[in-house]
Amino acid sequence: MTDAPTLLLRDLRLAFRGYTGVTEVLHGISLHIRAGERVALVGESGSGKSVTARIVLGLLQDQRGARITGQVRVEGRDLAAMSRRARVALRGRRMSMIFQDPTSALNPVYRIGTQFTEVLRRADPAITERAARARAAALLDEVAIHDPARVLDAYAFQLSGGMNQRVMIAMALANNPALLIADEPGTALDVTVQAQTLGLMRRMVADHGAAVLFISHNLGVVREFADRVYVIYKGRIVEHGPTAALFDTPRHAYTRALMAAVPRITGGGIPDLPERDDAFAAPMELHPGVAEPEAT
Amino acid sequence: MPPLLRLILWRLGTSLIVLIGVSMLIFAIARVIPGDPARIALGANATAEQVEALRARLNLDEPIVVQYGIFLRDLARGDLGVSLYTNRPVTADIAQFLPATMELIVVAGLMMVLIGLPLGALAARYRNSWVDSTIRVISLLGVSAPSFVWAVILMLLFAYFLPIFPIAGRISEAMAVPRVTGFMLIDTLLAGRFDAFRNAAAHLALPAFALALSGIGQAARLTRANMIETYDKPYIEMAQSYGFSERKIARSYAFRPSLIPSLTIIGLDFAAMLGNAFLVEAVFAWPGLSRYGVEVILRKDLNGIVGTVLVISALFLIVNMIIDILLAYINPRIRHSTRPS
Numbered sequence: 104m105t106d107a108p109t110l111l112l113r114d115l116r117l118a119f120r121g122y123t124g125v126t127e128v129l130h131g132i133s134l135h136i137r138a139g140e141r142v143a144l145v146g147e148s149g150s151g152k153s154v155t156a157r158i159v160l161g162l163l164q165d166q167r168g169a170r171i172t173g174q175v176r177v178e179g180r181d182l183a184a185m186s187r188r189a190r191v192a193l194r195g196r197r198m199s200m201i202f203q204d205p206t207s208a209l210n211p212v213y214r215i216g217t218q219f220t221e222v223l224r225r226a227d228p229a230i231t232e233r234a235a236r237a238r239a240a241a242l243l244d245e246v247a248i249h250d251p252a253r254v255l256d257a258y259a260f261q262l263s264g265g266m267n268q269r270v271m272i273a274m275a276l277a278n279n280p281a282l283l284i285a286d287e288p289g290t291a292l293d294v295t296v297q298a299q300t301l302g303l304m305r306r307m308v309a310d311h312g313a314a315v316l317f318i319s320h321n322l323g324v325v326r327e328f329a330d331r332v333y334v335i336y337k338g339r340i341v342e343h344g345p346t347a348a349l350f351d352t353p354r355h356a357y358t359r360a361l362m363a364a365v366p367r368i369t370g371g372g373i374p375d376l377p378e379r380d381d382a383f384a385a386p387m388e389l390h391p392g393v394a395e396p397e398a399t
Numbered sequence: 400m401p402p403l404l405r406l407i408l409w410r411l412g413t414s415l416i417v418l419i420g421v422s423m424l425i426f427a428i429a430r431v432i433p434g435d436p437a438r439i440a441l442g443a444n445a446t447a448e449q450v451e452a453l454r455a456r457l458n459l460d461e462p463i464v465v466q467y468g469i470f471l472r473d474l475a476r477g478d479l480g481v482s483l484y485t486n487r488p489v490t491a492d493i494a495q496f497l498p499a500t501m502e503l504i505v506v507a508g509l510m511m512v513l514i515g516l517p518l519g520a521l522a523a524r525y526r527n528s529w530v531d532s533t534i535r536v537i538s539l540l541g542v543s544a545p546s547f548v549w550a551v552i553l554m555l556l557f558a559y560f561l562p563i564f565p566i567a568g569r570i571s572e573a574m575a576v577p578r579v580t581g582f583m584l585i586d587t588l589l590a591g592r593f594d595a596f597r598n599a600a601a602h603l604a605l606p607a608f609a610l611a612l613s614g615i616g617q618a619a620r621l622t623r624a625n626m627i628e629t630y631d632k633p634y635i636e637m638a639q640s641y642g643f644s645e646r647k648i649a650r651s652y653a654f655r656p657s658l659i660p661s662l663t664i665i666g667l668d669f670a671a672m673l674g675n676a677f678l679v680e681a682v683f684a685w686p687g688l689s690r691y692g693v694e695v696i697l698r699k700d701l702n703g704i705v706g707t708v709l710v711i712s713a714l715f716l717i718v719n720m721i722i723d724i725l726l727a728y729i730n731p732r733i734r735h736s737t738r739p740s
Contacts, residue, residue, distance in 0.1 A: 160639075160640050162636070162639055162640065167527075191642045191644075192642065193642070194639075194640055194641060194642030195640070195641035195642040195643075196642070199640065199641065200637070200640040202633055202636070202637055202640075203633075204633060207632065207633045207634065208633040208634055208636075208637045209634060209637070210634045210637075210638070210652060210656075211634070211656060211731070211732070212655050212656055212729065212730065212731060213651075214731075221641070221643065222641055225641055225642060225643075258731045258732075260731075260732060284640075
């Protein structure tokens with residue numbers, strides 16, 4: 104069990120049943136994340152990044168009309184084989200998630216301290232109010248918030264976006280989860296705060312020994328943060344590899360297009376597609392050597 | 400100054416201004432509508448001298464500004480003048496009729512909150528299931544007919560065909576208890592008569608429910624809509640991602656933010672209830688202020704009109720002030736804003 108990857112997806116398919124029939128949105132996603140590894144899932148809006156994250160958390164499994172096939176293993180345990188209760192038990196303990204817009208992801212009618220206590224109670228239901236507060240203050244200190252008492256007594260709308268982002272990172276790692284899912288973290292923040300957040304997250308996940316599934320459309324950020332990258336396009340993984348190799352020699356036409364689309368500081372708007380060949384028109388095709396290897 | 404106290408003081412101040420405005424308006428309107436109150440009160444057979452004497456006694460021969468000054472002077476002494484309809488001080492009339500209406504409205508308001516909000520929350524939590532559909536049909540029924548129609552239907556069904564509840568009145572004559580507060584439920588308890596309390600509650604059930612039905616429907620529909628909207632907010636997904644139980648998410652994470660718009664509407668519904676209470680009171684022979692109000696308007700009893708309107712406005716303002724304070728308690732954004740809005 105110990106050498107099982109923290110997260111393993113095998114031929115994950117997701118379809119929604121609607122009024123007009125069944126629409127498949129994920130066509131067989133396979134990926135793996137080993138303990139402590141930082142893995143990015145990159146793709147454009149609507150490519151299936153976020154639904155993949157929600158399936159890993161077990162949020163879509165209970166939704167009516169959603170059909171999920173394939174394997175999702177968290178620390179070697181198959182989510183589909185678990186009871187609903189056991190799946191819920193994983194959330195907030197073995198895995199947690201960081202959201203895109205920290206200010207709207209924190210509850211508007213409760214103080215930060217109250218929300219922190221709720222999170223800590225997931226791992227330790229018997230924790231006292233006082234112990235929870237002390238633990239929360241220590242965690243906030245770790246994310247470089249130096250007046251934890253004020254922040255714990257504040258509401259999310261009284262704090263800045265960057266501050267809320269750090270609160271959310273501290274909360275997500277409070278129970279030392281094995282897997283942290285970061286869904287476009289900091290996209291709602293300005294660029295300098297986003298860069299700080301990234302540095303902070305890198306340090307925090309290392310300290311807490313969490314593996315990260317990092318979801319983003321921003322290749323610049325991914326290059327900074329991830330050990331390995333999976334490129335997702337229209338519900339399929341089209342390419343994957345170690346970050347440096349993938350950025351040096353992108354093999355799939357879509358990856359090259361994605362890289363060319365990174366905005367440049369020199370201006371000139373979004374560049375035209377570098378190529379218009381058949382490989383781009385047929386993105387579903389897997390190029391040799393870029394598929395996910397069979398995990399052991 | 401604590402923000403909440405500041406809010407209360409602010410609301411008291413603005414309420415006072417509104418009351419003064421309402422008094423001026425109703426004072427003027429009551430005197431502008433055609434018909435001589437003295438002639439109506441004395442009847443067609445009275446002589447011109449008698450009518451003139453009554454007009455002088457009511458200060459109707461003075462300019463309207465002077466009349467308003469006299470009204471304010473008397474009001475400061477707690478005197479609203481004598482009603483031409485009952486020939487008693489208006490304050491005595493109000494003291495007699497107001498508790499019956501208040502009792503009806505408070506119970507109907509409680510029903511609205513205690514039945515409407517949970518129904519809406521239940522529908523939202525089990526949205527698109529049979530629970531939701533059932534509640535939506537019931538609440539739609541509730542809002543689709545005015546309360547006097549419900550009053551008649553409920554009376555026919557549950558007092559006439561199935562005599563579970565008494566047909567009319569506030570209490571059976573045999574059960575009458577001495578009047579202390581005028582609130583039947585309180586007076587019977589003060590007298591230590593639980594049988595009389597049950598009797599009064601049974602008399603109250605149908606009219607209060609008829610009055611509350613549209614409010615219940617509206618509160619349920621609004622709460623459902625708000626809560627379903629709240630369920631789409633990122634903080635709900637965040638709560639789910641931490642594995643909090645559905646029950647906890649429904650109760651504290653989704654319900655509480657959704658309560659804010661619902662409560663605002665409930666406050667406004669109270670005003671509608673004061674109006675609807677007249678018809679319900681008429682159907683159930685309920686001796687309340689709404690019936691009194693209509694009588695005095697029909698008889699152009701100036702003092703009665705102004706007194707009734709003022710009391711109802713004050714009631715409305717108080718209810719909305721309570722709602723505002725509740726809102727400030729629920730919504731930290733209001734509580735922590737520097738200036739109440």
